[in-house]
Amino acid sequence: MHLTLHVWRQASPDQPGRLVEYAAPDISPDMSFLEMLDVVNERLIQRGEEPVAFDHDCREGICGSCGLMINGSAHGPMKLTTACQLHMRSFKDGDAIWIEPWRAKAFPVVKDLVVDRSAFDRIIQAGGYISAATGTPQDANALPIPKPDADWAMDNAACIGCGACVAACPNASASLFTAAKVTHLGALPQGQPERERRALAMVAQMDEEGFGGCTLHGECQEACPKGISIDAIMQLNRDYIRASATKVEVAEWTGAA
Amino acid sequence: MRWLRAFWDSTVGKKAVMAVTGILLVGFVVAHMLGNLQMFIGADAMNRYAAFLKSTGELLWVARAGLLGAAVLHITAAYQLTQMNRAARTDAYAKRVPAASTLASRTMRWGGVLLLAFLVFHIGHFTTGTFHPAFSHTMVYGNVILGFRSPVVSAFYLAAMAALGLHLYHGAWAGFRTLGLAKRSSAPRERRIAQGLALIVWAGFSSIPVAVWLGILN
Numbered sequence A: 001m002h003l004t005l006h007v008w009r010q011a012s013p014d015q016p017g018r019l020v021e022y023a024a025p026d027i028s029p030d031m032s033f034l035e036m037l038d039v040v041n042e043r044l045i046q047r048g049e050e051p052v053a054f055d056h057d058c059r060e061g062i063c064g065s066c067g068l069m070i071n072g073s074a075h076g077p078m079k080l081t082t083a084c085q086l087h088m089r090s091f092k093d094g095d096a097i098w099i100e101p102w103r104a105k106a107f108p109v110v111k112d113l114v115v116d117r118s119a120f121d122r123i124i125q126a127g128g129y130i131s132a133a134t135g136t137p138q139d140a141n142a143l144p145i146p147k148p149d150a151d152w153a154m155d156n157a158a159c160i161g162c163g164a165c166v167a168a169c170p171n172a173s174a175s176l177f178t179a180a181k182v183t184h185l186g187a188l189p190q191g192q193p194e195r196e197r198r199a200l201a202m203v204a205q206m207d208e209e210g211f212g213g214c215t216l217h218g219e220c221q222e223a224c225p226k227g228i229s230i231d232a233i234m235q236l237n238r239d240y241i242r243a244s245a246t247k248v249e250v251a252e253w254t255g256a257a
Numbered sequence B: 001m002r003w004l005r006a007f008w009d010s011t012v013g014k015k016a017v018m019a020v021t022g023i024l025l026v027g028f029v030v031a032h033m034l035g036n037l038q039m040f041i042g043a044d045a046m047n048r049y050a051a052f053l054k055s056t057g058e059l060l061w062v063a064r065a066g067l068l069g070a071a072v073l074h075i076t077a078a079y080q081l082t083q084m085n086r087a088a089r090t091d092a093y094a095k096r097v098p099a100a101s102t103l104a105s106r107t108m109r110w111g112g113v114l115l116l117a118f119l120v121f122h123i124g125h126f127t128t129g130t131f132h133p134a135f136s137h138t139m140v141y142g143n144v145i146l147g148f149r150s151p152v153v154s155a156f157y158l159a160a161m162a163a164l165g166l167h168l169y170h171g172a173w174a175g176f177r178t179l180g181l182a183k184r185s186s187a188p189r190e191r192r193i194a195q196g197l198a199l200i201v202w203a204g205f206s207s208i209p210v211a212v213w214l215g216i217l218n
Helices: A033-046 A118-127 A147-157 A164-168 A175-186 A195-208 A219-223 A231-246 A248-254 B002-009 B011-040 B043-055 B058-088 B108-127 B140-148 B151-178 B189-214
Strands: A003-009 A018-024 A096-100 A109-111
Touching (some): A118 A175, A164 A219, A175 A195, A175 A231, A195 B002, A231 B002, A231 B151, B002 B011, B011 B043, B011 B151, B011 B189, B043 B140, B140 B189, B151 B189
Antiparallel strands (some): A003 A018
């Protein structure tokens, strides 16, 4: 395959970036998208040019490191698929491909296609945990949890924190990410003691980081490689509103503002 | 009261305020449309209904104050959230393909601005009569017929009702989700209800100027 790439190049966070056109001839349709970028980078290095920086780690769709806006879709055109699991057979010979970093004030560009997603870590730190001592793994049926609850918790625990939801949202909102964790822990008995505090603290941190709010476009749900539903955002809203209405002292204690 | 301050300052809290005030305003819009449709019963029915509303005296002002308060909160929250959302994405994508958003969801902001402009005109047109060529405080039926004889007024009215329909198409669904009141579903029932409501409200309000132009009402 012969492709034309339009890649966002930005040397450092404080320098302006721009789209640079690269010819990418002789690309195998069996390559993954990141392998294609590897080939392009090797050629750049051979020519003595700076290779394109992009995030990657496991390359099997479970770590959440890779994240590219490919032709205007987060992780590219294939649903429920991370950029590393996208293959070049999803494109046609002669295609032009635009590759951009996630765009959000809260995700500043580090270099080229690499963005700093530590804002997500701080949202988790604000309340995405449980304080119950769970000890060593216990017998699977020692704590009875209804199957639908376990499934619902698992569906939301599937979040890999890649940031595609933020990238796809017209408001650069982290609602789906935050909601997935609130919903995951809120569905299980171990998550109940901090449930109200969690909703208040995580939303406060989400806003503090400069993410936008949810306007229910539903773009995040389409972009999520793990298929997390916007139903989770409904749960986040419900927990947040209930916590605000009933746990006045909790709201004051966390200083949620 | 710190919790209230924190609630209002958060994106989720502001959206909840928009949802509650939005539901109040939708209730008003539906009642207003049903009242207006009495135009089709006849001049007497319409004028009697208008006289009844005016006869409620202080109650009418309580309702007006409530609606004004709801509208002010709704618009203030919308404006502040828009500012926050715009600040969250300062650099646009060179290429972006929307996958799920609708015309309705993408026009909530400008559609809302159009509705506000319409509201100012509409109150001046049919309530105070400031913008009306031959306004009468008792002959409401005649005011409507004469008012809609102007093509410009009718066109603006129809455009505003299209914007209202679109606003409800997305807003009436989103409101229930914002409050966390709906059931989990990939094909939410409340979304179909909102779409049906949007269609009814749009058709109900639009039918009156169309009927005036077709000579059905005169």
